[in-house]
Amino acid sequence: SYVLTQPPSVSVAPGQTARITCGGNNIGSKSVHWYQQKPGQAPVLVVYDDSDRPSGIPERFSGSNSGNTATLTISRVEAGDEADYYCQVWDSSSDHYVFGTGTKVTVL
Amino acid sequence: EVQLVESGGGLVQPGRSLRLSCAASGFTFDDYAMHWVRQAPGKGLEWVSGISWNSGSIGYADSVKGRFTISRDNAKNSLYLQMNSLRAEDTALYYCAKDKGSIAAGGWFDPWGQGTLVTVSS
Numbered sequence A: 001s002y003v004l005t006q007p008p009s010v011s012v013a014p015g016q017t018a019r020i021t022c023g024g025n026n027i028g029s030k031s032v033h034w035y036q037q038k039p040g041q042a043p044v045l046v047v048y049d050d051s052d053r054p055s056g057i058p059e060r061f062s063g064s065n066s067g068n069t070a071t072l073t074i075s076r077v078e079a080g081d082e083a084d085y086y087c088q089v090w091d092s093s094s095d096h097y098v099f100g101t102g103t104k105v106t107v108l
Numbered sequence B: 001e002v003q004l005v006e007s008g009g010g011l012v013q014p015g016r017s018l019r020l021s022c023a024a025s026g027f028t029f030d031d032y033a034m035h036w037v038r039q040a041p042g043k044g045l046e047w048v049s050g051i052s053w054n055s056g057s058i059g060y061a062d063s064v065k066g067r068f069t070i071s072r073d074n075a076k077n078s079l080y081l082q083m084n085s086l087r088a089e090d091t092a093l094y095y096c097a098k099d100k101g102s103i104a105a106g107g108w109f110d111p112w113g114q115g116t117l118v119t120v121s122s
Helices: none
Strands: A009-012 A018-023 A033-037 A044-047 A061-066 A069-074 A083-091 A096-099 A103-107 B003-007 B010-012 B018-025 B034-039 B045-051 B058-060 B068-073 B078-083 B092-099 B109-112 B116-120
Touching: A009 A018, A018 A083, A018 A103, A044 A061, A044 B109, A069 A083, A096 B045, B003 B092, B018 B034, B018 B092, B018 B116, B034 B078, B034 B109, B045 B068, B045 B078, B045 B092, B058 B068
Parallel strands: A009 A103, B010 B116
Antiparallel strands: A018 A069, A033 A044, A033 A083, A061 A069, A083 A096, A083 A103, B003 B018, B018 B078, B034 B045, B034 B092, B045 B058, B068 B078, B092 B109, B092 B116
């Protein structure tokens, strides 16, 4: 089955840039979606199709995808960005949706 | 405003059954595929099952295939998950989520409900 690997944690100071990676075999050939989950809340879509943002999501959130790594970038990080972040793809070989292992972003 | 409200969770003994429901509003329910995604306590997200707009295409995670059955009633704007032969490892918060399109094959989940907690324990 297809596996998506994320770093368990990323720490960043306010105002700096956080980069969260999502590794998978030839992930660049797939569409990657990203979710933010704050404590006690349901996940929220923050990036879809590698780099598009849903309405209402700040421009500070951006995404890229190439080769074996997709990246979610959060610019000018704020305290309110502290959350768990998950990447997700559709694996057409198994007809399954796959989530990454998740990354906890801590704002110092 | 799109709203998804799950219900039906609770404490159940191993081997027993439970049926979850998801009431949808704020969008044309029968235009979209729908999914169940779960999250075990302190763990990550796991896709459980998805169903196309007309129930013509259904998929299950390997961990639940043969035990869980997804269904929908478009007349009632409702999604269901029948869970049989429950195991301790099925303990999780179960979320209902709307697909980006009408078929449950690819794409993303948006939005999600607040979830309903299922605890499997003797």
